[in-house]
Amino acid sequence: MAVVGAGAAGALVAVQLCEGAARRRTPLDLILVDPAPEAGRGTAYATEVPEHRLNVPVGGMSCYPDDPGHFRRWLCRHGESTVTAADFASRYRYGSYLADTLGRAIITAHGTVSVRRLRTRAVGCADAAGGRLELKLADGGTVTADNVVLATGPAAGRSGWAPPELVASDRFVPRPWTPGALDVVGESEDVLLVGTGLTAVDLALVLDRPGRTVHAVSRGGLLPQPHAVTPLPPVPPPPGLAALPFHRLRRELTRHFAATRRAHGDWRPALDGLRPEIVRLWQGLTDDERAEFLGRDATLWNVHRHRMAPSTAETIARARAARRLRVHAGRVTSAAPQKDGGLIVSLADGREVRVAWVVDCTGPGLRADAGGDPLWSGLLSDGLAAPGPLGIGVSTDGGRLLDARGHLERPLFTLGAPRRGELWETTAIPEIRHQAKEIAEAVLAPLTSAPRSVRRRPTDQFGLPLSTHAAAAASFRCGLARVITVRAKAAEAFARATELDPGFALGHAALALLGHECGADVDVARELADAQRSVRERGDERERSFVDVVTRRIREHEAHAGAAGDGDTALVGHLGRFPADAFALGIAVPTIAFSGVADLDGTLALGLVERTASAYEGHWFHTSLLSFVRQEQGRIEEAGELAQAALAAQPASGHAVHTLAHVHYESGAHRTGRDWLDGWIGGQGRGAVHRAHFSWHVALHELALDDSAAVRRRWFAQLAPGRVNGVRALVDSGSLLWRARMSRNWTGRVPVDGVLDAVARDLVERPSTAFTALHGAVALAAAGDLPALRRLRTHAAGADPVQREVVVPLCSALEAVLEEEWASAVRELRGLLPSLRRVGGSAAQREIVEETLLYALVEAGHSDTARHLLEQRLDRRASPLDRRRLAGLSL
Numbered sequence: 001m002a003v004v005g006a007g008a009a010g011a012l013v014a015v016q017l018c019e020g021a022a023r024r025r026t027p028l029d030l031i032l033v034d035p036a037p038e039a040g041r042g043t044a045y046a047t048e049v050p051e052h053r054l055n056v057p058v059g060g061m062s063c064y065p066d067d068p069g070h071f072r073r074w075l076c077r078h079g080e081s082t083v084t085a086a087d088f089a090s091r092y093r094y095g096s097y098l099a100d101t102l103g104r105a106i107i108t109a110h111g112t113v114s115v116r117r118l119r120t121r122a123v124g125c126a127d128a129a130g131g132r133l134e135l136k137l138a139d140g141g142t143v144t145a146d147n148v149v150l151a152t153g154p155a156a157g158r159s160g161w162a163p164p165e166l167v168a169s170d171r172f173v174p175r176p177w178t179p180g181a182l183d184v185v186g187e188s189e190d191v192l193l194v195g196t197g198l199t200a201v202d203l204a205l206v207l208d209r210p211g212r213t214v215h216a217v218s219r220g221g222l223l224p225q226p227h228a229v230t231p232l233p234p235v236p237p238p239p240g241l242a243a244l245p246f247h248r249l250r251r252e253l254t255r256h257f258a259a260t261r262r263a264h265g266d267w268r269p270a271l272d273g274l275r276p277e278i279v280r281l282w283q284g285l286t287d288d289e290r291a292e293f294l295g296r297d298a299t300l301w302n303v304h305r306h307r308m309a310p311s312t313a314e315t316i317a318r319a320r321a322a323r324r325l326r327v328h329a330g331r332v333t334s335a336a337p338q339k340d341g342g343l344i345v346s347l348a349d350g351r352e353v354r355v356a357w358v359v360d361c362t363g364p365g366l367r368a369d370a371g372g373d374p375l376w377s378g379l380l381s382d383g384l385a386a387p388g389p390l391g392i393g394v395s396t397d398g399g400r401l402l403d404a405r406g407h408l409e410r411p412l413f414t415l416g417a418p419r420r421g422e423l424w425e426t427t428a429i430p431e432i433r434h435q436a437k438e439i440a441e442a443v444l445a446p447l448t449s450a451p452r453s454v455r456r457r458p459t460d461q462f463g464l465p466l467s468t469h470a471a472a473a474a475s476f477r478c479g480l481a482r483v484i485t486v487r488a489k490a491a492e493a494f495a496r497a498t499e500l501d502p503g504f505a506l507g508h509a510a511l512a513l514l515g516h517e518c519g520a521d522v523d524v525a526r527e528l529a530d531a532q533r534s535v536r537e538r539g540d541e542r543e544r545s546f547v548d549v550v551t552r553r554i555r556e557h558e559a560h561a562g563a564a565g566d567g568d569t570a571l572v573g574h575l576g577r578f579p580a581d582a583f584a585l586g587i588a589v590p591t592i593a594f595s596g597v598a599d600l601d602g603t604l605a606l607g608l609v610e611r612t613a614s615a616y617e618g619h620w621f622h623t624s625l626l627s628f629v630r631q632e633q634g635r636i637e638e639a640g641e642l643a644q645a646a647l648a649a650q651p652a653s654g655h656a657v658h659t660l661a662h663v664h665y666e667s668g669a670h671r672t673g674r675d676w677l678d679g680w681i682g683g684q685g686r687g688a689v690h691r692a693h694f695s696w697h698v699a700l701h702e703l704a705l706d707d708s709a710a711v712r713r714r715w716f717a718q719l720a721p722g723r724v725n726g727v728r729a730l731v732d733s734g735s736l737l738w739r740a741r742m743s744r745n746w747t748g749r750v751p752v753d754g755v756l757d758a759v760a761r762d763l764v765e766r767p768s769t770a771f772t773a774l775h776g777a778v779a780l781a782a783a784g785d786l787p788a789l790r791r792l793r794t795h796a797a798g799a800d801p802v803q804r805e806v807v808v809p810l811c812s813a814l815e816a817v818l819e820e821e822w823a824s825a826v827r828e829l830r831g832l833l834p835s836l837r838r839v840g841g842s843a844a845q846r847e848i849v850e851e852t853l854l855y856a857l858v859e860a861g862h863s864d865t866a867r868h869l870l871e872q873r874l875d876r877r878a879s880p881l882d883r884r885r886l887a888g889l890s891l
Contacts, residue, residue, distance in 0.1 A: 001443065002135055002145035004122045004375070006034035007042020009416040009432050010151035011098045014039070014115070015063055015105040016440035022109035023503025023534045024448045025469075030115045031143055033122050033135065038095075039102055042153055043177045045095030051205045052091045053309035055198060056428060057227070059085025061094060063101050065434050067529040071097055086231055088309035108502045118143070123374045125384065125412070133412060147411040147443050150401075154364030154417040154427065156371025161194065166335035166358060171343050173359040176203055185357050188212055192345055192353055195361030196223050196327060198306055201316060203361055208319045213326060215353050216361070221329025222303045226313030228266060234273035235260050242280050246289035249281065250297070271304060275425065282424040290390055328353070366392040368418050376418075384410065388421025396422065399439050413439045448537070462580045462616075467538050472501035479510060484582055484621045486593050486654025487687045491520035498530070505535035505543050509550045510583065516554045517587075517594050518689070519726050528554060545574045546584060553587070568597045572608065579612035582621055590840065591628045592658045592690050595769070606633065620646040624655035631662045632842070639663050652684045661697035665704070665844055668877030674701035692724040696732040700739075700844060706881040708745035711736070721754035727772065729758045734779035735848055741782065742848075742855040743881055752782040765791050770802035770839040774810060778848060781814040789815055802838045810849065817852065822860035829853040854885070863889045 001017060003010045014032060021028040032039060036046070054061060062070040068085075074097050075083045083089070106115050124136035128144050135143040159167060159174050166172050173181050176199070185191060188211045193200040196218040207214050216223075237256055241249055253274070260270035285293070293301075308316065319325035330347035335358065337343060342356045364370070367387070369377040376394075379385035383404035386395045395402040396419055401412045415435035419426045426432070457465040458473035460480055466473045479493030491514045497507035508531035515522035528551060535547045553567035571588050575581065588608050590596025597604050606629045609622070616622035627642035640663040646656035657680055664673025677698050685694060695718035702710040718724075719733040734755040740746035756764060756779055764776040765788055773796055780789045793811035796803040813828035829852060836846050850869070857866035870886045873879065 001028055001147050001149075002031045002033060002133075002143050003149045003151055004033045004135065005042075005151035005153060006032045006036060006039040006117070007151065007153050008040065008045065008098055008429065009042075009153060009436065010034065010149070011040040011102045012063055012429075012433050012436035013149050013151055013415065013439055015102050016436050017443065018102075018105040018109040018113050018115070019502065019530075019533075020440045020444045020537075021447075022112045023530075023537055024444060025112060025501070025503060026444055026447045028109075028113045028444075028447075030113055031118060031145065032115065033118045033120065033137065033143065035119050035121055035138075037119075038099055039117065040098030041095035045091050045098065047202070048092050049202075049206055050090055050092075051312065051315060052202055053088040053312050054091055054094055055088075055227075055306060055309060056430070057085060057231070058083060058087050058089050061089070061429050063098065063433060064529060065430075065437055066532065067525055069525050070101075073523060073525070074100070088227070088311065108499075112502075121375075124378045125375060126382070127384075127410070131411070133410060147413065149439055149443075150375070150412070150414040150418065151416065152373065152375070152414075152418070155366075155368055155373060155376070157360070157362050157365040158370055158372075159360050159362070161332060161362060162358075162360070163332065163334050165337075166332070166343070166345075169335065169337060169343065169358075171337070171341070171357050172335075173357060176359050176361065182206065182359075189342075189356035190215070190354070192217065192343075192355040192358045193361045194218070194332060194358060195363060196221060197302065197361065197363055198224055198308070199363050200361040201308055201312060203359060204319065204325055205312065205315060208315075208324055210324070213324060214319070215326050215328060215355060217328040217330050217332065217347065217353070219329065219331055220299045220303075221327055222299065223316065223327060224303050224306055224308045226310055227307045228268055229310045231272075232264055232266055232269045234275075235264070235269040236273045237270070237277060241277065242284045246285060246292060267304070278425040279423050283422065287389055294390070364417065366390075366420065368394050384412065388419070390421060392421030393418045394421070398442065399435055400442070411443075413442070415439060460582070462582050462619075464542060464578070464580055465540065466504075466506065467540060467543055468497070468501045468504040468507075472497045472504050472507065475500060476504070476507055476510075479507075480583055483510075483514075483593065484586055484655075485650065485652045486658075486689050487652060488689050489687075490514060490689075491518075491522060495522070498527075502530075503534045503538055505531045505539045505547055508534060509547045512554060513550050513587070513594075524554065542578045542581065545570075545577065546581065549574050549584060549587075571597060572604070575608055575612060579615040582616075585609075585612055585622075585625065589625045589629065591625065591655050592693060593654070595771075595840070620649035620653055621655070623649075624653045624659065627659040628655055628662075631659055631666065636663055636666050640667075652687070654685075654688050654690070657685065657688075657694065658697075661694065662842060662844060665697065665700055666877055668704075668879060670701040670704045670879070674698055674705070677701070690728065692719060692728045692732050695719055696736055697844075699736050703739060703743060703745060704879045704881050706745070706884050708740070711740050711745055715740075720751070721758040725758045727759065727763060729755050730764065730772070730779055731775045731845070734782060735775055735845070738778045738782045739848055739851050742851040743885075745881075750782050752779055755779055756783060756785075764788070766795050767792075767803075770796075770800065770807055771841050771845075773799075773803050773807040774839050774841075774846075774849075777807060777811050777814055781818060784818055786815060786818055789818075806832065806835055806839055813856075814852070817856060820859070822856050825856040826853065826860050826862065826865075829856060858885075858889070 003013050010032060014030060017030055058072050059068060062068050064070050072083055072085055075089060121138040122135045123138050126134050128134040132144055132146055133148045176182060190213045191207055193203055193216040196216045200216050201224060204214050238252060241252060244252060257267050257270045261267045330349055332345055333348050334346045335343050342354060343358060345353045345355060345358060369380055385401050386404045388395050396414060397408055399413050399415055400408055401414060403409060416432045417427050458470050459465050461477055466476060475493050475497035479490045482490035482493060491511060494507050494510040498504055508527045511522045512524050512527035512531060514520035515524040531547045535544050549570045552570045556567045571584060574584055575588060587594045588597050609625050609629050613622060623642050623646040627639045627646060630642060631639035639659055643656040643659040646653050661677055677694060681691060681694050685691060695714060699711055699714045702714060715736060719736060721729055724733050734752055737750040737752050741750050767773040767776050776792055777789060780792060789811055793808055796807040809828050809832055813825050816825035816828060829849060832849055836849055854866055854869060867886060867889045870882050873882050
């Protein structure tokens with residue numbers, strides 16, 4: 001496979017080829033032909049001028065059409081953590097992004113794809129034996145390839161507008177982007193830019209300085225319009241445009257733009273909404289209508305369609321206001337040399353401009369061979385390619401070149417600017433990346449051998465087949481083993497599986513899920529996109545269903561939090577068809593590893609565990625899950641027996657340990673629970689993922705034992721920030737401090753500020769789930785941060801039903817506690833208790849509200865009510881703490 005050109009278009013093709021071949025396990029020899037020192041930059045992204053910004057926002061510049069956030073995330077990982085999708089990055093940074101993405105794709109495909117760079121130009125292309133193609137290189141060599149992609153970018157323009165005396169002048173710069181072309185311009189010499197498009201804007205930024213005047217001239221004298229500083233959403237065009245003749249199409253679009261401007265104060269949303277329709281509209285025009293558009297409308301179209309970044313527009317405006325940049329409407333008719341070495345340039349209307357240099361900024365030519373490129377000239381003259389509509393670019397069918405007879409006889413492809421005649425909208429990254437993907441799929445599809453049904457696939461530890469090879473399957477089994485035991489380094493094992501087999505969909509899906517639900521350090525969107533691509537190319541029904549479950553789960557809208565949505569429905573349906581999918585079952589049951597299905601009364605999770613029992617035949621993993629749902633049902637003795645049975649088979653089973661922690665707590669066996677769990681944490685639990693949560697359970701026993709010194713030691717040794725971060729710090733560390741304060745086991749100010757510093761502020765004040773919101777409210781109350789608590793209440797009031805109905809009154813109650821309005825606090829907290837189960841989590845976690853109520857009752861002087869509540873608690877389980885509090889009320 002040969003790709004001619006390693007700029008943006010060539011790099012995007014190479015990325016898709018490398019990753020596609022790796023996913024399919026299709027051996028490929030890839031040759032990139034380009035003289036540039038670094039792939040990915042081309043002319044556009046080689047500039048090191050920091051003022052040269054992209055003309056498309058960051059959100060539209062991803063390499064991957066199915067992963068629009070990829071570029072933004074790359075910038076975040078490379079020092080620009082605050083960048084948004086609406087920002088405009090520097091062009092040099094984008095070149096670095098392309099080069100890095102290509103480099104990573106090559107590494108990913110190592111062992112399947114070999115890549116060579118030939119730093120020379122292709123100057124010819126001819127037929128070779130066996131239906132192959134031979135590229136002739138400028139250094140005298142040749143390359144014979146099964147497929148060739150011409151990713152040459154826009155054709156260089158010809159200076160046909162320039163009078164002969166100007167072309168012959170050594171003061172004329174015909175190709176300003178040639179390295180060093182502008183170095184000849186003196187510091188104080190004036191310059192004329194012929195053209196006022198984006199090329200002229202870029203050069204004006206380079207040349208602008210005090211003491212110099214930069215002139216720019218074009219027929220219309222129009223500079224590109226700026227992008228909006230705060231863009232509005234696109235407004236779709238009216239229906240039926242494609243069926244209209246051109247004169248009516250123009251009229252309808254004019255009305256649409258005017259209506260959008262009246263409604264929104266800006267015309268840009270109308271043009272942005274039209275963009276997906278541009279190719280279809282262009283292809284619906286006759287050649288005469290296209291010619292009419294080019295002669296009458298193209299200039300006005302281009303200055304509105306191809307816009308400047310806001311910061312660029314501001315700089316240009318300042319230069320114009322200072323008269324360092326002067327824009328003229330006109331046409332160059334002659335140029336006369338001066339004795340001082342400068343030029344007098346005459347315009348058609350009789351005006352003259354005195355400058356030292358004239359620079360051609362008219363941009364690329366429309367013909368494929370406009371710049372005299374020998375490769376394209378040879379293809380057209382030999383009939384291997386044919387001009388496109390109106391002679392613009394070349395004719396293709398889905399990117400594959402049509403020859404002079406209109407046939408598709410050669411494996412010769414192109415993308416981007418050479419397709420402009422047939423597509424018009426084809427020169428920006430959002431279009432080129434789609435074309436790159438289509439070309440890669442067209443090339444790789446015939447090379448991908450069908451799966452061999454006779455070859456037995458490896459399986460996971462529960463007997464389910466895996467669409468990968470043995471080495472990747474072994475790493476996947478290791479990761480799955482760590483997931484079901486709730487042990488660390490599962491993500492590392494899954495990452496190893498995808499390194500061994502980049503097309504292993506389940507490995508990518510597992511990583512995406514662990515990043516989304518467990519905070520693993522992975523690029524969730526990227527792994528999810530890889531899973532979707534891979535499962536389409538190589539995956540059985542079970543794997544496709546699992547990837548769909550993960551996709552729906554990750555993409556579930558925040559409005560569905562706390563209620564069953566598409567993700568839960570898909571997960572339940574998946575387990576109905578594939579009950580032995582242990583990973584899916586672990587996701588569904590809300591124990592400690594995953595958030596589970598939105599199950600308000602516990603029956604759904606219980607039903608899933610019971611219905612899948614026959615697929616596991618008493619396996620310790622299934623027994624562990626069953627033990628947990630039994631304790632949620634209040635069947636404490638049975639839950640303990642099941643947990644002990646699971647631990648006898650697998651002492652590292654985190655689910656069973658978690659169950660036993662709850663069993664000990666709910667049965668009042670606090671000393672036994674403390675000692676047993678403390679010993680497990682120091683032994684089998686050393687590799688557990690959620691050690692902090694197990695430490696929190698030990699601390700609950702110590703609280704119940706009324707051992708304030710032990711609680712303090714536990715917090716500083718195992719639960720303080722630095723040892724615990726993220727959501728775990730909020731849920732475990734923060735809640736423990738509040739419980740200790742409410743039970744009067746922590747005197748003085750609790751050190752909760754460090755907890756809040758260890759958690760993303762949005763997680764606290766704008767949580768997506770009611771469970772997180774409850775713990776955010778508790779942490780903010782512990783910090784005494786009334787303004788933040790009120791912001792959380794405002795967020796919850798506009799969130800899902802559970803947040804509105806439970807978290808909003810909880811925030812009000814905690815505000816009352818902080819303001820010592822005890823009657824209000826008691827009223828709000830007592831009203832909450834019946835609906836508290838809706839927030840999810842365990843009874844031990846939700847008990848924090850009851851602890852707060854007890855504190856408020858005592859402060860309000862409601863001793864009888866507090867005594868009654870404590871007696872009820874002591875009837876459920878023994879607790880030295882509650883006995884001490886009850887005794888205190890009797891004094």
